[in-house]
Amino acid sequence: MAIALIDGNNFYAACEQTVDPSLIDQALVVLSNNDGCVIARNAKARCLGILMGQPYFKIRHEIERLNIKVRSSNYALYGDMSQRLMALLEKHCEELEVYSIDEAFAKINRPPNNNLRTWARQLRENIYQDLGLQISIGIGASKGQAKLANHLAKTMPNHAGIYDLGNVKDPETALANVAIEDVWGIGKNIAQWCRARRINNAKQFRDMPSQTIQAKWGVIGIRLQKELQGLSCLSVSNKKIAKQETCVSRSFSKPITEIEELRQAIARYVVLASAKLRKQGQYAGTITVFARTSAFASIFYSRSATTHLDLYSNDTSVLLKSSLGLTERIFHPHHLLMKAGVVMKNLVGDDCLQLHLLERYSPKEASHRKHLMTTIDRLNQRYGNDTVKWAICGTSKKLGPQRKYLSAAATTRLAEIPVVNA
DNA sequence: TCTGGGGTCCTAGGACCC
DNA sequence: TCTGGGGTCCTAGGACCC
Secondary structure (H helix, E strand, C coil): CEEEEEEECCHHHHHHHHHCHHHCCCCEEEECHHHCEEEEECHHHHHCCCCCCCEHHHHHHHHHHCCCEEEECCHHHHHHHHHHHHHHHHHHCCEEEEEECCEEEEEECCCCCCCCHHHHHHHHHHHHHHHCCCEEEEEECCHHHHHHHHHHHHHCHHHCCEEEHHHCCCHHHHHHCCEHHHCCCCCHHHHHHHHHCCCCEHHHHHHCCHHHHHHHHHHHHHHHHHHHCCCCCCCCCCCCCCCCCEEEEEEEEEEECCHHHHHHHHHHHHHHHHHHHHHHCEEEEEEEEEEEECCCCCCCCEEEEEEEEEEEECCHHHHHHHHHCCHHHHCCCCCCEEEEEEEEECCEEHHHCCCCCCCCCCHHHHHHHHHHHHHHHHHHHHHCCCCCCCHHHCCCCCCCCCCCCCCCCCCCCHHHCCCCCC
């Protein structure tokens, strides 16, 4: 059994190009919420030296000078394209684990001749034909190897987006060519630690004494190493695992200094988080709200406050009541607050919801409330997020994100479908 | 002036219990 | 002066991912 990692190349940028043909052949970057920094770019923009994570305001002039196109992130579009991609992959793989918006692990049986290239090539063709998206496929004996192979599929131009660590001539050299920073699971800190010990690439990490790794990085480090050695420690599973927490947070487009504004912001996030809970079929037992200055502020300020609910809930008005009471505890009038959020924790599913002697509502009321929430969710889903609003959320523009370069909801809104002139 | 958002897993240490 | 041992639960913080 082999494991493949399949992902969309430059996914966000590619999605933008599929719905706007004028972007094809152009260098393109996609910005984060609030048009903060670069979170995706296509090959052309990369060649022009645009890096991931660069703050937009720092490179705006350069981007204009180089005539690079810019888009604000459009998650409705990416989410929808992702669903289509995953549905297609499911058809072509034995077992599929959706790992992120543009990635999935797949289990595949190796054919007797050990050659999976034919399967992979066919899959790439199908996806391109149906969605206009390019994918890369990495194959190995474990998730770690599959990730590594996927990296090689992208960086070795003569492999046409497919790399099978279990069926190539010289995997050792390829491994030695993967910088330690590019290994899945190795971030800034572990990489720094490795470099200091002259462990500079994936091969050296795989072969270093495991006791050394164990002593510093514990089970996580050991697991990483074993995965690279081809010993599978992380299983591939298509089961949806219930979330342990759910968070909604945003940066503001301008700093806020009034408690009323903070209250509105928290209210908006609670409304979104409650809808998320209902979609996931979960109820929260604990709510944390937080507010902070910009991470780059001269004096950093950050406060959080937590409350435990008497009864688990996913009813927006119940959660609003509990969380708004916490706002005073996190507000500070002399700090320019730039970001706030709410975290729902201690989540339980429909199936293991404990009944309580002192139920909040009578059975009849409870059923009414549930019906009300479902109706609100449906209306908002169908006609857009703010169709039914809670008055407490207010109308302040500061709290909404800045998205100057937003593309159309081309796949999720009938009125915005791209028009093709024959 | 402007620097994203939403997650997971693991560990250490404190509080508390018997 | 002496001041146990073993366990659980919770939280904060570190590290990482896309």
